Amino acid sequence: MAKTRRKAARRPARRAKSKRLPGWFRPAALAVACTTIALGWISAGWVVSLDRVVRARFEGQRFRVPSRVYSAPTILYPGLDWKLVDLEGSLRRLGYRRVKGTRSLESGQYVWGDNRVRLFVHAFDHPSRPEPARDVVLRLSGRSIEEIRQLPSGREIWALPLEPEQIGAYYGPDREQRELVTLDEVPPVLVDAVLAVEDQRFETHSGIDPRRIAGAMLANLRAGAVRQGGSTLTQQLVKNFFLTPERTLKRKTQEAVMALLVEARYEKPEILQAYLNEIYLGQRGATAIHGVGEAARVFYGKPVRELSTAESALIAAIIQSPNGLSPYRDADGAVQRRDLVLDLMKRQGRIDDAAWKAARAEPLRLAAVTADPGDARYFLDLLRRQLSAVYTPEVLTSEGLRVYSTLDRRAQRLGAIALREGLADLEKRFPHLATEDPSRSLQGCMVVMRPQTGEILALVGGRDYRVSQFDRCTQARRQTGSVFKPFVYIAALEPKRGRPLLTLASFVDDTPLEVKTPSGPWEPRNFDRKFHGRVPVREALERSFNVATARLGQQVGIGRVIEVARRLGITSRLPEVPSLVLGTAEVSPMEITRAYATLASGGVRPEVQAIEDLVDGVGNTLERRRLRFERVIDAGTAFLATSMLEGVAERGTAAGVRSTGLRGPVAGKTGTTDGEHDLWFVGYTPELVAAVWLGFDEPRSLGVPSSVGALPIWRRFVKDFTGGTVRGVFRRPADVERVEIEPSTGALALAGCPERRAELFLAGTLPDHTCPAGGRGLAEAHGDDSPGVRSRFFDWLRRQM
Amino acid sequence: MKGKPARRAALTGPLVVVSLVLASSLGCATRIGYRPAEPVRISEVSPAGDAVRRASLRLCVEGLRADEDGRSARARSQYERAIQIDPTNPWVYLSLARHEVESGEPDRALEYLQQADSLLRAEGALSPEVELHLIGLRGAALQAGGRGGGGDLERAAQLSPEVWGDGRLTASELR
Numbered sequence: 001m002a003k004t005r006r007k008a009a010r011r012p013a014r015r016a017k018s019k020r021l022p023g024w025f026r027p028a029a030l031a032v033a034c035t036t037i038a039l040g041w042i043s044a045g046w047v048v049s050l051d052r053v054v055r056a057r058f059e060g061q062r063f064r065v066p067s068r069v070y071s072a073p074t075i076l077y078p079g080l081d082w083k084l085v086d087l088e089g090s091l092r093r094l095g096y097r098r099v100k101g102t103r104s105l106e107s108g109q110y111v112w113g114d115n116r117v118r119l120f121v122h123a124f125d126h127p128s129r130p131e132p133a134r135d136v137v138l139r140l141s142g143r144s145i146e147e148i149r150q151l152p153s154g155r156e157i158w159a160l161p162l163e164p165e166q167i168g169a170y171y172g173p174d175r176e177q178r179e180l181v182t183l184d185e186v187p188p189v190l191v192d193a194v195l196a197v198e199d200q201r202f203e204t205h206s207g208i209d210p211r212r213i214a215g216a217m218l219a220n221l222r223a224g225a226v227r228q229g230g231s232t233l234t235q236q237l238v239k240n241f242f243l244t245p246e247r248t249l250k251r252k253t254q255e256a257v258m259a260l261l262v263e264a265r266y267e268k269p270e271i272l273q274a275y276l277n278e279i280y281l282g283q284r285g286a287t288a289i290h291g292v293g294e295a296a297r298v299f300y301g302k303p304v305r306e307l308s309t310a311e312s313a314l315i316a317a318i319i320q321s322p323n324g325l326s327p328y329r330d331a332d333g334a335v336q337r338r339d340l341v342l343d344l345m346k347r348q349g350r351i352d353d354a355a356w357k358a359a360r361a362e363p364l365r366l367a368a369v370t371a372d373p374g375d376a377r378y379f380l381d382l383l384r385r386q387l388s389a390v391y392t393p394e395v396l397t398s399e400g401l402r403v404y405s406t407l408d409r410r411a412q413r414l415g416a417i418a419l420r421e422g423l424a425d426l427e428k429r430f431p432h433l434a435t436e437d438p439s440r441s442l443q444g445c446m447v448v449m450r451p452q453t454g455e456i457l458a459l460v461g462g463r464d465y466r467v468s469q470f471d472r473c474t475q476a477r478r479q480t481g482s483v484f485k486p487f488v489y490i491a492a493l494e495p496k497r498g499r500p501l502l503t504l505a506s507f508v509d510d511t512p513l514e515v516k517t518p519s520g521p522w523e524p525r526n527f528d529r530k531f532h533g534r535v536p537v538r539e540a541l542e543r544s545f546n547v548a549t550a551r552l553g554q555q556v557g558i559g560r561v562i563e564v565a566r567r568l569g570i571t572s573r574l575p576e577v578p579s580l581v582l583g584t585a586e587v588s589p590m591e592i593t594r595a596y597a598t599l600a601s602g603g604v605r606p607e608v609q610a611i612e613d614l615v616d617g618v619g620n621t622l623e624r625r626r627l628r629f630e631r632v633i634d635a636g637t638a639f640l641a642t643s644m645l646e647g648v649a650e651r652g653t654a655a656g657v658r659s660t661g662l663r664g665p666v667a668g669k670t671g672t673t674d675g676e677h678d679l680w681f682v683g684y685t686p687e688l689v690a691a692v693w694l695g696f697d698e699p700r701s702l703g704v705p706s707s708v709g710a711l712p713i714w715r716r717f718v719k720d721f722t723g724g725t726v727r728g729v730f731r732r733p734a735d736v737e738r739v740e741i742e743p744s745t746g747a748l749a750l751a752g753c754p755e756r757r758a759e760l761f762l763a764g765t766l767p768d769h770t771c772p773a774g775g776r777g778l779a780e781a782h783g784d785d786s787p788g789v790r791s792r793f794f795d796w797l798r799r800q801m
Numbered sequence: 802m803k804g805k806p807a808r809r810a811a812l813t814g815p816l817v818v819v820s821l822v823l824a825s826s827l828g829c830a831t832r833i834g835y836r837p838a839e840p841v842r843i844s845e846v847s848p849a850g851d852a853v854r855r856a857s858l859r860l861c862v863e864g865l866r867a868d869e870d871g872r873s874a875r876a877r878s879q880y881e882r883a884i885q886i887d888p889t890n891p892w893v894y895l896s897l898a899r900h901e902v903e904s905g906e907p908d909r910a911l912e913y914l915q916q917a918d919s920l921l922r923a924e925g926a927l928s929p930e931v932e933l934h935l936i937g938l939r940g941a942a943l944q945a946g947g948r949g950g951g952g953d954l955e956r957a958a959q960l961s962p963e964v965w966g967d968g969r970l971t972a973s974e975l976r
Contacts, residue, residue, distance in 0.1 A: 075886055079852020129878030144852075158859035161882060452888040452916065602919045612881070626909060627884075627897075629916045635923065687888055727853060728889055731923040 047257060054261050057241055058270075063277055063290075065178050065400030065617060066171045069380055070164035071409040072455075072612065073124075076138065076145060077159040083143045084723045085410060088112065093165055093409075094122070095301010095367035107133045108302040115140045118151075122302060124163040126404075127621045128613070131161060133306075165409050168380040172397035175286055179293035180400060180617065181304050183273040189309045190292060191272065192350040193316035197341050199233035200348055203268065207234045207259035234259040237275045281315065282322035289322075299327065301367030309355055310362035313345065314338040327366055335364050375416035378445075378461030378471045379407055383610055390623075400617030406455035406609055406625075408448075414720045415446045415458040415690075422713035423463055423694070430704055438467045442702070444694040444710075445472035446717065447589055451597035451689045453627050454606030458690075470697070473593075477572055477586035478695060481706070482544045482653075483671035483680045484565070484583035486599070486641055489541055489549075491556045491564040494637045495762060501556055503765050504640060505746030506537045510548035515578045522578050524550040527672070527705075536743070541644050542652030544670065546582050553581030567632040568595035569605050583671060592682055593691040599645070600667075600684040602733070603638035604629045635733040636762045642667045642730050643760055649683065656707050657683065662719050664726025670706040675699075679706035681714045686728030688721070690714055735763040742771035840964045841930040843892045844976055857887035861896050868900055868972035876900060876972075891920035895931075898938050899970050907946035914939055933957055934975065937965045944968075 074090050076082075088098075091110055096119070099109045105120040116139050123133035135151040148157040169177060183191075195202050201209050209232045216230035231239065238258040243251055262271060277291040282298075289298050295315050296304040307315070317337040318325040327334035339360055346356040383403060387396060395401070423444050427434040435441045441463065448458040461471030470476070492502040502508075510532040515522045524546045526532070532545060540548040553561055561581055562574045572587045574580060590608065598605040607628035614623040645667035649657045653670040668683025677699040682691040692710040695702065702709060718726070732738065740749040740756040746767055749756035753771035761767075844862050848855035864879030877900060883893040894917035901910035918935055921927040927935075940953025957965035964974050 072885060073882075075856075075882055077852070077856035077886060079856060128874030158863065159856050159882060159886065450888050452920070453884060601916075602923050604916055604919045627912070627916075629912045631915050631919065635919060731925065733922050734925065734927075 047261070050254065050258050051261050051265075053242055054238075054258055054265065058262070058266060058274070062241075062274060063178055063180060064172045064174065064176060064398040065180055066169040066176070067396050067399070067401035067403060068169045069167050069376075069383060069403040069405055071167050071376075071405060071407045071412075073161040073164045074409070075159050075161045076148060078145055078147050080145045081143045081723060082138075082140060082145050087117070090162060090165070090409075091119070092368040094162060095297070096122075097301070097365045097367065099365075105135060106308070107306045108300070121160065122163050124161075125303075125619070127615060127619050128624075131163070136160060164404060167376040167405070167407060167409065167412075169287075170380075170384060170396045171287070175288060176290050177284070177287045177294055178277065178290040178400075179297055179304075180277055181273075181291065181293035183269050183276070185303070185305045186273075186276055186292060187305060187307055187312060189351070189355075190304070190307055190312035190315065191276075192345055193309075193312045193341055194276070194292075194319070195233070196345045196348050196350055197316045198236070198319060202233050202272070205232055205234075205263075207261075207263035208232060208256050231255070232259065233275050234262055234271055237271065237278060238262060240278050240280065241274075279319055280322055281318060282326050297367075299366055308359070308362065309351060310338065310342070310359040313341040313359060314364070317341045327364060331364055331366075338364075375460065375465075376407060376409075376412050377465040377469075378473070379405070379412065379456070379459040379610070381461070381469065381471060382456075382459060382474055386610060387614075401622070402615040404612040404615070406450075406457065406612055407459075408457040411448050411458035411688075411721055412460070415448055415717050416460045418713050418717035418720065419444050419446050419460050419692070420463065422716060425712075426694075426704070426709055430702075433702060433704075438464070440696070440698070441467075442694065443468070443472060443697055444692065444713070445476075445589055446690060446692050446713065447473045447593045448688060448690040448717070448721075449593050449597050449608070450687065451600035451684060452604075452606065452687075453609060454594065454597060455609045457688065468697075472693060472697075473589040473691075475588070476693075477588050478678045478693065478699075479673040480583035480585065480587050480592060481671035481673040481678060481680060482546075482583055483592055483669045483682050483691075484585070484587075485541060485544065485549050485581065486645060486669055487565045487568065487570075487595070488553050488556065488561050488581045489537070489644060490568075490633065490637060490641050491560045492537075492552055493640050493762075494564070494633065495765065496560075499765055500762070502537055502552075503746075503761055503767070504538060504644070504759050505741045505761070505767055507534045507746065508537050508540045508545075508548040509533075509551050510535050510540065510545045513547050513551050513554075515550070515554060517578060524579070524582060536746070538644055538647050541669075542647045544648075544653050549581055550578060553578065564633075565595065567605070568598045569632075570595055583673065589680075589691045589693045592680070593689055596682045596684055596691070597689045598632060599638050599641050600686065600689050601629075601638075602635045603631055603633035605632045634735075636735045639730065639733055639736050640760055640762065645669055645684075646730065653705075653707050654681065654683070654711055656711050657715050660715060660719055661724060662715060662722075662726065663724060664722070665728065665730050666718070666726060667730065668714070670711060672706045676702045676704065679704070679709040681706055681710035683714050683718070685718065685722070685726040686730055687726075688718075690717060692717075732760070737761050737763060737766065739766060741767065745769070745771060747771040839930060840933050840961045840974070841928070842974075842976060843896065846892055853887045854890060857883040857890045858892060860886065861890070861893045862976055864893075864900075865896055865972040865976035868896075868903070869976070873900070873904065889920055889923075891917045891924060891926065894920065895934060895938075896975060898942070899934075899972070899975055902938055902941045902945060903969075903972075905945065907942040907944075910938065910942040911946075914942065929960075933960045933965070934970060936960075937970055941969060 074085060095108060097109050099111055105118060107120050108122055110117060110119040116137055118137045120135045121133060124131040136148055136157060137151055138148050139146040148160050149155065150157055212232065213230035235255050238255050242258060243255055279291060281289045281295040283289065284298055289295055292315055293304045296302060296307055300311055314327060314334060318334065325334055325337050342356055342359050345351045383405060423442055427442060433442050443463050445462060446460045447456065449456055459473055461473050462468050493500050512531060513524060526546050531547060535545065535548060558576050558578065558580055562576060565574060570587055570591050572585065572591060574585045594608055609625050612625050613621055616622050648654045649666045649668050654668050657666055657668065664685065666683060666685055668681060671680030677695055679694040679702060692714045694709045738758050738760055741747060741759045742749045742753050742755055743757050748767045748770045750770050750772065843858065843865065846858055848858055860879045860883035864876040864883065867876035867879060880893050880897050880900065883890060894913045898910045898913035898917060901913060914935060921931060936953050937957030940950040940957060943950025944954060954968050964970060
């Protein structure tokens with residue numbers, strides 16, 4: 001009863017209260033509550049989705065880092081011709097800076113004196129062949145490096161590798177270039193400089209800095225324009241990582257929320273490191289420079305850890321407007337802005353007075369702008385094709401692999417110049433070769449290889465990469481013409497079950513020949529439309545007689561010629577037809593180069609190499625090259641072939657090789673295909689082999705022989721690369737004998753023989769007949785009834801001696 | 802009066818005898834039981850005034866030193882640089898062959914030996930003191946690859962028990 005009374009007493013009071021509120025209040029309150037809850041849910045969902053975005057980026061792969069490709073290093077050693085290797089040019093391209101005075105050098109600086117160069121070599125990071133930064137002095141004597149000593153110890157250095165030069169990179173669609181650095185590698189002074197100018201309360205704020213925002217608003221109001229940003233470093237990172245640069249309220253809100261999320265989830269050092277790697281610092285050509293690591297390389301040519309206070313301040317200074325404040329565009333403006341940063345650092349107590357003074361006094365010393373590596377782009381494409389067999393394009397463009405290649409930067413540059421200028425010269429001399437349309441112009445390619453190892457030193461796949469990316473040295477297959485002929489002679493010179501078909505004292509027939517083929521008779525003709533009768537085998541190759549070679553091919557067998565070509569390294573299809581011996585098969589210049597490399601290395605065929613090793617983004621070696629060789633021709637036969645090809649370069653179709661004074665051993669062969677559609681010259685020295693091909697992509701006659709078209713390009717390259725004197729000798733193996741013969745008969749010249757010249761023979765293949773005995777056997781000349789026995793005995797005796 | 806042919810005929814006999822004696826002694830020395838005086842060491846190879854070869858040889862010696870200290874990657878890198886400077890230097894390929902045998906890569910070792918052999922022959926530097934190492938390394942590589950090689954190792958040990966007695970060529974022995 002009492003309970004009922006109490007309830008009744010309360011009811012009038014509540015009624016009284018509801019009477020005081022308007023009628024709409026209840027539904028309005030409900031609506032507000034519902035809206036708030038809904039907005040809360042939506043906001044929470046939005047924040048959660050932003051958080052997911054933040055985590056995905058921060059915990060996944062944060063940066064796309066292009067893979068970089070490097071050349072082989074330049075190695076300095078006593079005796080090296082420093083002018084020939086363009087030492088100062090190499091230093092400049094590597095970002096070394098020439099300074100005056102010799103008291104103390106910093107890494108990356110050099111002093112060039114009259115007969116000495118003092119150089120502080122950069123450190124080179126590599127998992128298996130790191131090189132320390134070191135102060136060295138090179139004593140010069142004329143064009144030669146006399147000695148290299150380390151300072152201050154004075155220890156002699158036998159060989160000093162400079163770090164490899166970057167020749168290119170594999171970018172993603174954004175073409176961002178970035179060298180990732182850890183916070184440990186970044187000098188504290190650079191961090192201070194960045195914080196001083198971009199976010200001085202970074203350590204204490206939680207993603208957004210109200211004081212900075214207020215200050216920026218005030219400054220902008222005073223200026224009547226947007227002069228100052230209020231974003232913290234975290235906000236800038238968020239903006240670059242996740243958002244577009246538009247200035248809308250929605251974007252700014254997103255930025256602020258994401259900045260708070262980033263700060264809530266991650267530690268300050270982690271955020272700072274991400275910022276230092278992400279920040280945009282300008283353009284280099286079509287490539288965007290991101291991060292302080294890359295900027296240190298581009299601006300100063302050194303690793304970030306070696307930046308000075310002034311250099312750090314300059315990088316921090318240009319963050320606000322990387323292109324407008326670029327030191328390459330406006331050096332004075334950049335220095336002024338740098339000094340402002342230094343002042344700020346001093347004011348904030350980040351540097352002391354002495355450091356401030358020293359940094360302000362430091363002149364701007366920028367690394368030289370390195371030339372666009374465009375001339376190595378065919379090589380880069382070749383590497384990409386090779387690498388893509390193992391690595392996806394995504395990996396290649398984003399995981400920061402370092403590809404150390406075999407490319408010789410100097411050979412590449414000289415090869416590109418020789419080809420470009422050689423083609424231009426040819427068009428000038430023969431105007432019918434010039435075309436208006438660059439995409440249809442006369443083309444060419446050049447490949448240079450180290451014969452003993454198969455390393456590609458240079459690859460110029462075409463006239464202009466910008467016009468055509470088709471690599472004519474590795475992707476094209478063209479008729480080879482006479483550069484195929486040496487394979488025929490090798491097949492004939494090579495002993496197979498006893499005596500070979502030919503020796504270098506033999507003669508071949510250059511008389512009319514008709515070969516029956518399923519498609520009718522084949523009658524080869526010589527270039528000069530004449531027949532030359534019985535000619536010495538050397539002359540047949542030196543003058544590139546087609547008929548003699550075709551007949552020899554018939555004698556030795558086309559199958560055997562193909563087998564020799566295969567052994568030497570030709571992999572393209574070789575049709576078993578009589579005309580094959582004159583080079584009608586289509587083969588790539590790279591294959592031909594390898595085949596000639598096998599001859600240059602004494603019959604040992606190398607595997608073609610373009611990569612030394614491959615290192616991943618964190619410094620693990622993924623792959624190491626493996627030099628591979630196989631003896632495919634005996635050294636003696638290879639030497640005889642080389643000797644014949646030396647004759648081609650001395651007296652034959654390639655005699656022009658010496659016309660500009662190139663000295664030293666050179667062997668090679670010209671090749672001009674039917675209708676002069678393709679011009680070739682493949683030549684070698686003991687240490688390099690190079691092939692030049694010229695022609696139109698849609699074959700048409702050039703109307704000039706290869707000795708006029710391809711050979712001068714080869715000659716220019718080799719002369720420039722070697723300095724005019726080729727090193728080394730083609731050494732005669734022990735099983736090759738040098739004896740005198742009577743030239744007109746090929747008989748062994750004895751005392752009394754009126755004419756004689758030296759000739760080379762494989763052991764056991766000396767001529768049976770002698771001069772003056774007039775072509776009869778040696779034993780017969782001595783009245784012996786069994787000529788072969790005595791001949792063989794002397795043969796054997798010579799071998800033992 | 803004896804004519805020239807007669808004089809030549811008279812000389813032929815003694816010449817043949819002398820030649821036979823010389824040839825057989827050479828054969829005995831090089832092929833049957835000759836023991837090289839001292840196996841070759843790369844630090845003692847003369848570069849013959851060639852700066853390129855000198856630098857390459859010194860890098861090769863540095864590589865051997867690194868191999869001695871167990872710095873295999875460094876050693877390899879020195880050998881590769883030595884080849885870059887002078888690709889015709891047979892001693893580097895010989896050192897690389899030794900390095901590969903020790904690294905358990907017998908097939909690679911055999912390929913390097915092939916190149917070393919080719920270049921040594923071309924240079925006329927294939928003396929018994931060098932051939933000893935080629936034989937020994939080939940034996941060691943073949944044995945490591947499970948393809949015999951015992952005969953070669955035995956021969957190398959006979960020719961130089963001090964170096965090849967234990968069936969291997971250390972970096973310091975080659976240096």
